[in-house]
Amino acid sequence: MLVVTDLIYSFTVVIIIQTGIFVLIKLLFTRDKPYISNKKNLLPHPPTFPIVGNLLQLNVRPLEKLYQWNIKYGPIYSIKLGQKYIIILNNHEVVNDLIVKQGSKYSSKYNFSNLNTILIKSNSTAFTPYGNQWKRDRSIAYSALTSRPIKSYYNYILKDSDQLLKVLMMKHGQPTYPLQIFKNFVLTNMLNILFGAQIKGNDDPFLKDVMKVMDDITEFSYPTSVLNDLMPILKYVYQPSNEKAVKVYQQMENLFSSKYNEFLKDYAQGKNLSPSFLSQIQDEIDEKGKNSIEYEDVWQMLVGLLNGAMETEVNTLMWAVACLANNPGVQEEAFKEIDSVCDKNMPMMVDELDLPYINAIINETLRYRPPNAFGMIHLSSEDDDYNGYFIPKGTPILLNLFAINHNERRFIAPDRFRPSRFLSNSSTGSVKTKSILLPQFEYDPSAIDKKRKSLFGILKNNSPSLTNNTMPMHMSFGAGRRYCIGQHLAQKQLFLVLARILWAFEIKPDVNKDGSMAEINLNDGNVSLTSYSPSPYNVRFLLRKDIGLLI
Template identity: 25%
Template sequence: MGILSNSTIPYAGGLIILWWLYRLVKDRQSNPNRLPFPPGPKGYPIIGSLFDFPIYKSWLVYDKWFKTYGDMIYFEVLGQPFLILGSAKRTNDLFEKRSSNYSDRPRLPMAGEMMGWEYVLTFLPYGNWWRRQRRIFHDHFHPNIVHKYQTIQINTARAFLRRLLKSPDDFVHHIRHVFASTIIKVAYGITIEEKNDPIITNVEICLEGLAEAGNPGAFLVDIFPVMKYIPDWFPGAAWKRKAARWRHFNGLLRNGPWDRVKDQMKTGTAEPCIATSILGKLPDEGSPDFAEADFIGRDVCVVAFLGGADTTVSTVQSFFMAMCIYPEVQKKAQAELDEILRGRLPEFNDRPNLPYINAMVKESLRWQLVAPLAVAHMCTNGDEYDGYYIPKGTIVIGNGWTILHDPEVFEDPLTYNPDRYLKDGKIDPTVPDHNLASFGFGRRICPGRFFSDSSLFSIVAHILAVYDIRPGLDKDGKEVEIKPEMTSGLLSYPEPFACMITPRSKEAKDLIDNSSLMDILG
């Protein structure tokens, strides 16, 4: 299925020809050494590789293409050049060593202007506004400060154990709830409801839209921005109505919690959090600088909330799936936890003594990537690299899935195997890990990765300390075979699967029941 299925190409014929001619002339003028483009499918005149452009699980399609064309694939779709990178060497050469030219983002009219994601740090163009937002975000999530949030992470992890005990079949909902409740407490000091909280509903709707529209070319309007002026009632414009719905919920999420904290600060009822820290430093409301500072603070908080509420959700779902498929890994992890914990729940100060759990965190992030293609970069200026020419405006994508499933780096890469990171019972620092690709690349690497890492450790350690996870049963009482299938989109999740989650023993159940009494207060 290609890009045509998402839009209204019959209305864009003239634009296609004009755009192609413009690109053709421009590329010839800006490539003075007449270097070839990197290898890739040649496509057809004007439309390029339109009919080959992958939409469904495109990272797997590109992975196959690498075997034909090598670790760089270049192609064009309706005049828009794409470059897909399939090795750590290529991503390092361009995103790290030439970061000043490869840190911009492509314009995404659907996700940005039409759905309202243009303010999100992830999609901001490379420039001063991005630097200001990134700097404030870093102030609250750098590796030397995330320990401040461990109390909240421990408390929400233990509440998660209690929810699993009450309704284990709802584990997917509980996973989303635990991460949403953690980050909203950190960002806004808000405690969400146990059930049917409208904030979680808003998050789910917003991220549904992001997963569908976040990859360049998912909608034809990303190639031809003028299409955003097509009226909503026009035949074939259902995509515009989708955008309007998602934009509405994006606005609720962006403004609701922030305005709530502002009102709480006026009444003296706000809890200490990132929002109160930022609001306390804003200029006076009458100041000419207030509006801009308020916008940046608002956006930093909602970006933290969106990232923390969702990305690790997929990883934990994949972890549950892995425990069903690889019971021997689960038993090994539980043996390590039993030896260290001796009948209590884990704390963060146990982490140095739990190498196998730390290896599981690494493997969970590598095995099934949350964002297999990360977020696309853009080439700011035409570039010459390794004997090839890369035109200005090329959308450059690092295929993280291929990088983290390279059999020359990760033996038997489709297997979930934490032992690959261990040597003599300790983490082997010489082994490459998920940081090659799981959080993005270069200057645009996810700044919340340290918070995500500590949240994932806490959840994995807590779950395995007290629960056994097994595949669900069919009508004949036999365990259902679970295959590691993932959904398509910018954000990828495990396809629905059933599993049984039961306390490991009576003592484990008692720990769960009494965990509210053991929550850290602070």
């Protein structure tokens, strides 16, 4: 038995050595061309390792490493992931100069050539190359996501948030990991908005089927899913199985195309349909002509919007609850504001302007822990020079949103969770491009008590659709022509849910064995290609209101 084991071991070593030699030879003859010409200035960059580039340095705490490189190499630098060169943008000014001012050069999106089609098809609008098709699809989707149609979705948000509170009420005082609760809320609410009051409760079979598909899609956003693209040489020694991807895609198509078919049938028959995203865009499609968009593009658009909401809103709620549990003082200020405005009535959408601190909490959460730390990777569509550095056509451009939102020149004490920085009695929330330091506004409870109506200026201009003269205070919804078009809907959903949770509950951390509060670790999180979520934690939701007000 020992001889056989030694033989197998020796054989394995020989195979590994032969494979390594083969890979090195292939690398020498098939490696990517340098992204910078020798005659051009090279962007600053960290040292790289053979074959893997900087991948190993990003294996543990990638956001922290990128942030360290930002401090060392400046607001724009390059890294090499495997055999791919990528440029990293780390502050508002550089993003404004390239992504905003030169949007025609930097508005395309980088598609990993070996990336599984699941990730592309489930983020179709986000991954579509810049051009006529992208402009068409985005215009149609945006028509259903402006302020007027969003108001027609309010009843869904109200109804689904009521159900969320009842679920949390059943958890009163118990250690609770709220991830699945928030996933159920966001998924239910988005399906109701997309299709029009279609979900009949948490036991709805369609809801369960879609949840399963959404969870499966998440697997394809793990960094390991792009290794073959970053290191094409791996194709000679490893080819990932495509079997599950094909199955997930078929399930995704069956679910969403069948629902879309049901809608088209009812729409063609002139039935009185509930307000929905589909109704809005179908009117837009009819106005532009039946052939203005392909059938497949529509149901993939639905998947993309749903997938984006699941990642952005669920992660934001998870980060917000964790931050609030660790910051009871922030909760106390929120309680004062909510109780003075709403008292025994649950917050409604009409209360939004009177609850500026709730919006400040949301925007500080988005700044402090962006739900997608990198956004979608941009792509340069032509050669360009920036401050003496050459950026060639076809270079992936990554927005380091975490570093951008933690810029000490723009945010005082960026590592502190401080919603008061988003409060102002006059500011529009935007800053001039040439500003070095963004004013930080301290929270003054007496100001709210005395002159609440003067605080309507909370981030009025926090839109990532930047102009050349203004920039948002955080950039978690992206920037330039590719900013997240679902931003305004997401902020309405987040406002009502968070306002109602804080109206009804006090959020406390779990308790240690010795009876002390177990502080949640906010420095560790799970980073994927499309999301940034906190590590698992438990909190307790303690009722602040009479139970009769919730049922």
